[in-house]
Amino acid sequence: MSQLFILTGAGISAESGLKTFRDSDGLWEGHRVEDVATRDAYARNPRMVHDFYNMRRSQLQTVEPNAAHRALGRLEKEWPGQLTLVTQNVDDLHERGGCSDVWHMHGELLKKRCELCNTVSACREDLSVFSECSQCGHAGGLRPHIVWFGEIPLLMDEIYERVSKADLFVSIGTSGVVYPAAGLAAEAKSQGARTVELNMTDTEVSPCFDELIHGPATESVPAWVDALLSEGL
Template structure:
């Protein structure tokens, strides 16, 4: 019986056509995050922030899961059949894990296809464009809806659940992460503190690759299915 904690980052969705963030040519090389991904930016210019996230939402809706997403869904099913389990935690705000068949995904940075009302706090699915004139379906007020994502300066979601899952795991795997964004970059250190073996799967070694017991380099669409096949073969 194995219990795995898998953390995924932008690299797992790159082959689906979704941009990474800190790589050369990534999203934050083209856009200033302080003008688009902070509560202060939204308060100062909500129309500009909405336009950016509407563009990302359209990009996501035209994308499809890749082999890495599918392999992780198979891993969850295979581990459950053996009495084990998978805690799949993602830094990504896309829904590609779910579309590939993963039934339970912990979105620590929120979800692009959901909105949140700053007035009443209601959260709701959102596949259409958001504008300042869009009214909240719960309270009816306009100008209060924002993407239900975690911006710079905000606390990631469900950190207690994450720590509990790490404590219960016997293997921590980071896939497609930069190793530079905290608190996620610190999960490998937490795992090591619990005495858990650690593995990184990345196109190139991350900023904190030296913290891992094992590093595998290659495209996620190739490296992740190979890793999952080994796990399910009992190797």
């Protein structure tokens, strides 16, 4: 059975109303995202980092999946067992768009992790430096289950394994500047996959792709899914 690997980034959620990281001024209350999303920032100013993620978590209640998320949900249903969906996004819009198996390589806003006992659990509430872990009972060790700059993304062994088996590798709405995600297209191509990039514009890694499709994700992704479903891999 042919295998399809899809990597998504912030661009797929942009038309749902979630800001991308690098398209606008890239600032959050005067901070560069790189200065908020790091272990050092958390050690220096945990309250600021909690505020940033609390804001982003509560924002999820105000946004809905868009036509691009729903098209991928349709694809998963039509082609069970053939699709690996890896996202760099920490929102839950793929799940709400109908995808049941989503690999969040940069973590999830709706999960928290205790740094003392390592338990990962659901998180709908705001976190603070006083939050207590329901597993070990300690306060102060709970952090968003997010991969910060300088940390190793989740599921990398499994991701490389799937990339090596991919017949078609598709990148949607990612700028291709954050590694290791940005290196996956070249890896897939070197292992024989056909590669397609869907984005508003060319990116840093566009030369790694056999085909470039430009346009907003809510238009390009449903059209691409329709073509794929009618033509096959």
